[in-house]
Amino acid sequence: MSRMKRVYSWLDHRLQLGKPLLEMAEHPIPNRTASWWYVFGSAAFTLLMLQIVTGILLALVYVPSAGEAWNSLNFLNHQLTLGWFLRAMHGWGSNFMVAVVLIHMAQVFLFGAYKYPRELTWTLGVFLLLMTLGMAFTGQVMRFDQDAYWGLGIGASILSRVPVVGGSLVHMMLGGPIIAGATLSRFFTLHVFVIPGLMLAFTFLHVWMVLKLGINEWPMPGRVVRRSTYMAEYHELTEKDGRSFVPGGVWKDAVFSAAIIAAVAVCAVVFGPFGPGGQPDPTIIQTVPKPDFFFLWLYAVLSYLPPNLETPFLLIAPVLGIAALLGLPFYASEGEKSWHRRPIAILALTTIAVSWGVLTHLGTYTPWSPHMDAWSGGPAIPARFLRTASPVEREGAVVFQAKQCRNCHSIGGYGGQRGPALDDVATRLTGDQLIRQVLQGGGNMPAYGKNLSPAEVTALVSFLQTLHPANEPSAADAAQSVTGH
Amino acid sequence: MNEAGHEHSSENHSVVGSEQDRLTISRRWLLLKMGIALNAVVGVAITIPVVKYLFAAVKPDEEYKSWVSLGPVANFPVGETRLAKFTNPVRRSWDGETDGVACWVRRVAEREFQVFAINCAHLGCPVRWFPQSQLFMCPCHGGVYYADGSRASGPPERGLFPYEVRVVGDSVQIKAGEMPTLSNSASLVQLGGVKTDASKGDSPCRG
Ligand code: FES
Numbered sequence: 001m002s003r004m005k006r007v008y009s010w011l012d013h014r015l016q017l018g019k020p021l022l023e024m025a026e027h028p029i030p031n032r033t034a035s036w037w038y039v040f041g042s043a044a045f046t047l048l049m050l051q052i053v054t055g056i057l058l059a060l061v062y063v064p065s066a067g068e069a070w071n072s073l074n075f076l077n078h079q080l081t082l083g084w085f086l087r088a089m090h091g092w093g094s095n096f097m098v099a100v101v102l103i104h105m106a107q108v109f110l111f112g113a114y115k116y117p118r119e120l121t122w123t124l125g126v127f128l129l130l131m132t133l134g135m136a137f138t139g140q141v142m143r144f145d146q147d148a149y150w151g152l153g154i155g156a157s158i159l160s161r162v163p164v165v166g167g168s169l170v171h172m173m174l175g176g177p178i179i180a181g182a183t184l185s186r187f188f189t190l191h192v193f194v195i196p197g198l199m200l201a202f203t204f205l206h207v208w209m210v211l212k213l214g215i216n217e218w219p220m221p222g223r224v225v226r227r228s229t230y231m232a233e234y235h236e237l238t239e240k241d242g243r244s245f246v247p248g249g250v251w252k253d254a255v256f257s258a259a260i261i262a263a264v265a266v267c268a269v270v271f272g273p274f275g276p277g278g279q280p281d282p283t284i285i286q287t288v289p290k291p292d293f294f295f296l297w298l299y300a301v302l303s304y305l306p307p308n309l310e311t312p313f314l315l316i317a318p319v320l321g322i323a324a325l326l327g328l329p330f331y332a333s334e335g336e337k338s339w340h341r342r343p344i345a346i347l348a349l350t351t352i353a354v355s356w357g358v359l360t361h362l363g364t365y366t367p368w369s370p371h372m373d374a375w376s377g378g379p380a381i382p383a384r385f386l387r388t389a390s391p392v393e394r395e396g397a398v399v400f401q402a403k404q405c406r407n408c409h410s411i412g413g414y415g416g417q418r419g420p421a422l423d424d425v426a427t428r429l430t431g432d433q434l435i436r437q438v439l440q441g442g443g444n445m446p447a448y449g450k451n452l453s454p455a456e457v458t459a460l461v462s463f464l465q466t467l468h469p470a471n472e473p474s475a476a477d478a479a480q481s482v483t484g485h
Numbered sequence: 486m487n488e489a490g491h492e493h494s495s496e497n498h499s500v501v502g503s504e505q506d507r508l509t510i511s512r513r514w515l516l517l518k519m520g521i522a523l524n525a526v527v528g529v530a531i532t533i534p535v536v537k538y539l540f541a542a543v544k545p546d547e548e549y550k551s552w553v554s555l556g557p558v559a560n561f562p563v564g565e566t567r568l569a570k571f572t573n574p575v576r577r578s579w580d581g582e583t584d585g586v587a588c589w590v591r592r593v594a595e596r597e598f599q600v601f602a603i604n605c606a607h608l609g610c611p612v613r614w615f616p617q618s619q620l621f622m623c624p625c626h627g628g629v630y631y632a633d634g635s636r637a638s639g640p641p642e643r644g645l646f647p648y649e650v651r652v653v654g655d656s657v658q659i660k661a662g663e664m665p666t667l668s669n670s671a672s673l674v675q676l677g678g679v680k681t682d683a684s685k686g687d688s689p690c691r692g
Contacts, residue, residue, distance in 0.1 A: 067581025149583070153609035153664065154625075160666035167668035168543045175542045177549035177663035178573050180580040182542065281582040283570045285603060285611040288624040302608065303626040307642040368627045372613060403618040408627070418627045446629045446637030451619040 024211050025246035028238040032218035034249040037111075040104035041210070042253035043260045047097040048203065050261060051135075052196065054090040062142070064188035066181040066280070069144040073276045088268030094139055096264050098294050101132045106349060112337030113216035115225045119329035121209045124202050126325045131199045133294065138191035140292050144184060145276035150289035152179045152187075161311045179282070214238065215249070219337035226334055288369070296363025297356050303368035367417035370407040374415045382412035389466060396463025399456045403448070411467075419445060426468035430475045434461045546669045549575050550662040555590060555600070557655050566591040566614050566632065569600075574662045586661065588648065589614055589621070591632065598657055601634050602646035602665040609666065612645065621645065646670040 012018040061080060063072040076083035105125065108114060114122035137155075141148050156179070159169040175182030217223075217237055243249070278287060291299050305313055339346055371378075381397050389397070400406065408418035415421075429437065438457055441447035452460065468474045555569040569590045576584040589612075591599040601621075603611045610625035620637060621630040628639035635644040646665035651658050663669055 065579045065581070066583045067579045070581075150610055150625075153604065156664060157604075157607070157609040157666050160668035162668075166666075167546065168540075170664070170666055170668060171543040172540070174664070177544075177575050178584070178586070179664060180573070180583040181577045183583075279582065281585060282603075282611075283582075283585040283587040285568070285587055285613060287611060289610055299626075303640060305640070307640055310640065310642070369624055370622050370627055370629075372622065372624055375617075404615050404620070404622075405618075407615075407622065441638060444627070444638045446620055446631065448618070450631070 026244045027211065027214065028242035029215050029245050029249050030217045030237050031241045031243055031248075033215050034243060034252065035218070036252055036256070037107060038215065038249070039253050039256035040100055040107055042250075043257050044097060044100045044104050045203065045207065046257035046260060047093055047100060047264075048199065050093045050264065051090065051097060054086055054093060055192070055196075057086050058090055059192065064142075064184060066144070066184045069142070069184060070276055070279050073143065073145075077273060077276075084273050085268060087273035088271070089264060090139075091274040092264045092267040092271070094136055095293065096260060096267075098132055098136055100260065101129055105129060106353070108216065109345065109349060110339050111216055112219050112225070112339075112342070112345075114329040114332075115335070115337060116227050116230055116333045117213055118209070118216060119333055121206060121213070122329045123326055124206045124209075126322070128199065128202050128206060130322070131195050131202070134195050135191065135199070136292065136294055138187050138195065141184065141187040142191055143274065143276050144280050146278040146280060146284070146287045147275070147289050147291070149179060149280040149282060150287065151291055152183060154289075154291075158314050161314060211245075215245075216337075219339070221336070221338040221340045223338070224334070224336055286372075288372070290366075291363075293360070297359035299366070300359040300362040300368075303366075365417075369416070370404075370418050371416040372407060374406045374410075375401055375404040378406070378414045379412070385412065385467065389463070392459050393463045393466055396459035396461065399452070399460045400463060403452065403456075403460075405460075408445070419443075422464065422467055424468050424472070426465050426474040427472050428475055429464075431461060431465055433475075434464050546663055550660050552651070552658045553661045554656045554658050555588070556657065558592075558596075558652060558657055559655075561590050561592040561598070561657065563592050563595060566616065568614070569657075571661065587611070588659065588661075589645075590657065591634075596652055598650045598652065599634060600648040600650050600657075600659045602648065602670070604646065604665050605641060606636070606643050606645055606667070607639070607641040609664070 008018075058076070061072060061076055061083065063069055073087070076087050078084070108122070108125070137151075140151055152174070156170045156173055159173055160166045162169055171177065173183075173186075174180075175186045214234060217234060223233075274292075278284065290296075301313075302310070336342055381401060386394060386397055400411075405422075406415040408416040410417060410421045411423055425434070435457065437445065438452070438460060439447060439449040448457075465474060551574045553571050553574055555571060560569075561567055567590050568587055570585055570587050573584045573586050587603045589601040589603065591601070593599060601612075605612050605623040605625065605628050607623065607626060607628045610623050612621040612623045612628070612630065614621050619632045621632075621634075623629070623639065623641075626640045628641040629637040630641070630645050631637050633644075634647060636642075647670075648659035648661055648665075
């Protein structure tokens with residue numbers, strides 16, 4: 001025993017770390033913050049460590065070369081003992097990390113933790129969030145499959161919209177004129193050296209400030225933050241109603257971190273690694289690129305914005321959003337912390353969470369994308385639509401199928417969702433309106449005027465006119481019924 | 486450091502030394518400033534080549550582009566639109582399959598061609614050609630284009646990106662080398678505009 005002590009004191013005499021560490025461990029925290037609500041920050045830190053370790057282990061095998069990356073990933077998945085497991089841990093760890101960082105942020109926002117004197121802690125946290133998302137995006141590039149390739153194309157296309165310097169930015173991003181070897185090399189550098197290095201530095205400062213300034217106290221309605229009195233009040237609180245950080249608060253952090261790592265491992269074992277998908281050959285165009293989970297919301301936004309709003313949105317919204325996050329603690333550094341007294345904050349958080357959820361949900365089934373194979377690959381038009389059809393109407397059904405109408409319009413429950421389902425289109429549009437819509441398009445529909453012969457149009461429209469439930473009449477033109485036409 | 490030095494020397498020289506100390510200290514500060522200045526000079530001298538290295542990929546579009554053959558004219562029947570593939574003229578040996586590029590070749594008449602980038606004018610996804618309905622469709626956000634490349638519907642603001650085309654002897658050639666985006670192709674004529682007028686079918690912007 002005394003031998004251990006001697007080793008310890010030999011080390012500490014030289015390292016000089018014992019005293020400051022002990023101080024940190026024993027610093028008092030308010031009793032009520034030793035709560036399960038306060039575990040997300042430490043969980044994010046644990047996940048960062050997990051990502052670093054699994055990342056280093058993957059880098060032992062991964063080849064960051066456009067020609068070989070995809071092969072080395074498949075080697076990891078299928079040939080190397082437990083390579084799949086490490087890829088899965090890293091992939092799921094990334095998903096968990098983005099989620100935990102977002103939850104952590106929502107929680108500190110809700111608890112008013114960004115107020116005086118913790119403004120800078122929040123600011124660094126915002127940068128840490130951006131870097132976490134940056135790691136998620138560059139990580140998707142490391143997977144170097146079709147989705148990664150076209151994801152880079154989308155990134156480059158967004159950058160190209162920047163006025164004046166757009167072209168140069170694209171060259172910078174891609175490392176050349178096209179997405180190729182140079183692109184993967186620079187994303188590898190970002191993913192492995194630049195962003196993680198910055199993240200570690202920022203994380204150190206972030207945690208340092210939490211320990212030095214003390215954890216945010218549990219917000220109470222009426223306990224208002226004032227610059228002049230806050231520090232004294234906080235110290236009084238930790239003295240009167242506090243406990244030592246170790247072990248009083250930290251045991252919950254430890255339990256939750258272990259649970260999170262276990263959850264990552266379970267997901268890794270049960271669901272396996274992500275991809276890689278198809279090989280990154282840009283001449284294979286039979287592909288439907290899709291971003292990773294945390295960028296699905298953006299995918300939805302980009303589909304729904306009107307074309308003329310898109311460039312301003314893409315270039316201005318991120319700047320405004322980040323500025324708002326960074327500016328928040330300076331705009332509202334004093335005042336109420338309790339959510340009972342901050343209706344606008346609650347409203348803002350709910351709005352963001354709900355829109356994110358809805359957009360992500362839409363992103364998972366992409367109603368805006370045509371189903372490229374619906375016209376050729378799916379089930380035929382159900383017989384019930386054709387049982388009583390005349391030869392012309394049947395011919396129209398053939399036109400409907402052959403001209404890819406079904407890529408955007410579903411019928412009998414199968415087809416794209418870009419346009420409305422046509423099962424009962426005849427109850428909405430009259431024959432004349434159908435002809436007009438087919439010939440001239442409109443809404444989100446291209447004009448088929450040049451692409452169909454008059455006979456095909458006649459057949460198609462007569463087929464469409466049969467599409468109404470038996471007990472519901474088809475749409476009628478009021479003017480025609482008056483003239484008795 | 487300043488204070489420590491002061492204390493130390495005042496022990497040795499007691500009263501007399503204080504004037505001398507101030508001189509010593511200001512000399513030390515001067516030396517430090519010189520050190521910083523030296524670092525600044527060296528820093529700038531090194532930064533210039535580093536920045537040049539970092540920005541080496543940023544070049545005028547023309548430097549990346551050159552004429553590439555898409556194969557003999559006979560590969561492309563009149564009135565049809567076919568997928569053509571070529572190797573990007575700017576490439577590195579470790580690019581793997583990513584140095585391949587695809588494009589859509591439309592032979593309008595005997596010696597008249599239109600060649601479109603595979604990349605959607607919206608955000609660059611690969612568009613697919615459907616000869617039956619004479620439309621290009623984009624799998625990403627549902628952009629649609631007519632046979633002549635003009636915009637039909639969906640999020641794209643403009644028509645497909647056209648390449649400059651020429652026919653030399655027997656081969657169809659295009660000016661290629663760069664991923665087409667709005668920043669390097671937008672200066673070209675707007676194909677068909679955003680009008681939904683079906684009769685618009687003439688092919689502007691011939692290479
Ligand atoms: S990339 Fe083609 S519609 Fe968005």
